[in-house]
Amino acid sequence: MRPDDRKYAPTHEWVKIDGDTMVIGITDFAVQELSNGNDSDLVYCDLPEVGRILDKGETFGEIESVKAVSDLNTPVAGEIIEINSSIEEHLEILSTDPWNNGWMIRIKPTSKSLDGLMSAEDYEKHLAAAH
Amino acid sequence: METWRLITTWGASPAFNMGLDEALLGNSQAPTTLRLYSWSPDTLSLGYFQRFADVRGTEVAGSVVRRITGGGAIHHTGELTFSIVADAGHRLYAGPISASYRRVHHVVAAALAEHGVQAELRGARALTSDREDTGMCFHHSTELDLVWDGRKGVGSAQRRKSGRVLHHGSIKLHSSELEGDIAVADPSGSQLSEQQLGGTLRTTLGRILGVRLESDAPTAEERARAHELGSRYLDPAFVRRR
Numbered sequence: 001m002r003p004d005d006r007k008y009a010p011t012h013e014w015v016k017i018d019g020d021t022m023v024i025g026i027t028d029f030a031v032q033e034l035s036n037g038n039d040s041d042l043v044y045c046d047l048p049e050v051g052r053i054l055d056k057g058e059t060f061g062e063i064e065s066v067k068a069v070s071d072l073n074t075p076v077a078g079e080i081i082e083i084n085s086s087i088e089e090h091l092e093i094l095s096t097d098p099w100n101n102g103w104m105i106r107i108k109p110t111s112k113s114l115d116g117l118m119s120a121e122d123y124e125k126h127l128a129a130a131h
Numbered sequence: 132m133e134t135w136r137l138i139t140t141w142g143a144s145p146a147f148n149m150g151l152d153e154a155l156l157g158n159s160q161a162p163t164t165l166r167l168y169s170w171s172p173d174t175l176s177l178g179y180f181q182r183f184a185d186v187r188g189t190e191v192a193g194s195v196v197r198r199i200t201g202g203g204a205i206h207h208t209g210e211l212t213f214s215i216v217a218d219a220g221h222r223l224y225a226g227p228i229s230a231s232y233r234r235v236h237h238v239v240a241a242a243l244a245e246h247g248v249q250a251e252l253r254g255a256r257a258l259t260s261d262r263e264d265t266g267m268c269f270h271h272s273t274e275l276d277l278v279w280d281g282r283k284g285v286g287s288a289q290r291r292k293s294g295r296v297l298h299h300g301s302i303k304l305h306s307s308e309l310e311g312d313i314a315v316a317d318p319s320g321s322q323l324s325e326q327q328l329g330g331t332l333r334t335t336l337g338r339i340l341g342v343r344l345e346s347d348a349p350t351a352e353e354r355a356r357a358h359e360l361g362s363r364y365l366d367p368a369f370v371r372r373r
Binding site for chain 2: 011032033034036043044046059062064065066067068069070071073130
C-alpha cells in the first residue's frame with residue numbers, strides 16, 4: 001500500500017500537505033515505468049526556478065530516462081518556494097525513496113483544495129484498472 | 132481494423148521536420164500517425180539534454196538542431212527517419228517504456244529482414260560500434276537497441292508529453308563521417324533507398340500491428356503549427372542551451 005498521507009494524480013505525481021505548503025513528487029510506479037527497475041536508467045532531471053507560478057496541470061520540469069524525455073506536471077496550482085536540487089545530481093534517490101527524500105518541489109498553494117485527486121486506495125485501483 | 136495516418140516528407144528542412152513532429156505530439160485530436168522522412172540539408176540533431184560541447188562534429192553537418200527527444204546526437208544523412216505519434220495509452224506505447232521499445236523494434240527488425248538484414252535486440256552483448264567520447268547516438272548502445280554485425284544500426288528516442296508519445300527512429304542505410312563503424316542496411320550504397328525502406332516499414336507495420344495506413348498530408352493547422360514551432364529548433368539559444 002502506498003502512503004495514505006497524500007493525494008495522487010492519474011499522471012503519477014503525488015502531493016502532500018505540509019503546514020501552509022504542499023510538497024510534490026512522482027510515484028514509485030512512475031519511476032518504475034521510466035527506469036525499468038534500473039537506477040542508472042534515469043539520466044537527467046531539470047527542475048524549475050524558485051518563484052515560478054504554476055497553474056494546475058502545468059509542466060514544472062522534465063526527466064530523462066534511457067530513451068525517453070517525460071514532462072513533470074503539478075497536480076495543484078501555486079508558487080514554487082523550494083526545489084529539491086539534490087535529485088538533479090542523485091537521481092537514484094527517486095528509486096530508493098520517492099515518497100520522502102525524492103520530493104521535487106514545494107509550493108505555496110493557490111488553494112488548499114485537493115479535489116479531483118485520488119487517495120492511495122483509489123490510486124491503487126486506478127493502476128489496477130489501467131494496467 | 133485500426134486506421135493510422137501516413138505522412139511522408141522527403142528532403143524536408145530540419146526546422147519543418149522537428150516542428151511537425153512536435154505539432155503532431157501536441158495535437159491530441161490527431162489520429163495515430165506514422166511519418167517517414169529525410170532531411171535537406173543533412174542535419175546533426177542533438178538529444179534534448181545533451182551538452183553542445185560534448186558532441187563532436189557540429190561543424191561538419193549542413194545544419195544543427197536540438198531534438199525534443201532524448202538520447203545522443205544523430206547525423207541525419209543516408210538514413211530513413213521515422214516517427215510514430217500516438218496516445219500514451221495506445222497498445223504500442225502502453226506500459227513501461229522498455230515494452231514500447233520492444234514493440235516498435237519488433238516491427239523495425241521485421242522490415243529490415245525483408246531486405247536481408249538480421250537485426251536483433253542488443254541484449255547483453257558488447258558492440259564494436261560503442262565509443263566513449265563522440266556524443267553520437269550510434270556510438271552508445273543499450274540492451275534494447277537494434278544491432279547487426281556486432282554494431283548498432285537503429286537510433287531511437289522518445290518524448291512523452293501530456294498523455295502523448297513521440298517515438299523517433301533513424302535507420303541507417305549508409306554511415307557518415309560522424310558515425311563510423313556502425314551497422315548499415317545498404318553497405319554497397321546502391322541497393323536500397325530511403326523511400327524503398329520506408330515502403331517496407333509501412334507494409335510491415337501494417338501487417339504486424341494489424342492497421343491500415345492511409346497516406347495523407349498534415350492538416351493546415353498542423354502545418355502552420357509546424358512552421359511556428361520549427362524556428363526554435365535552429366535557434367542558437369535552444370541548440371546551445373546546455
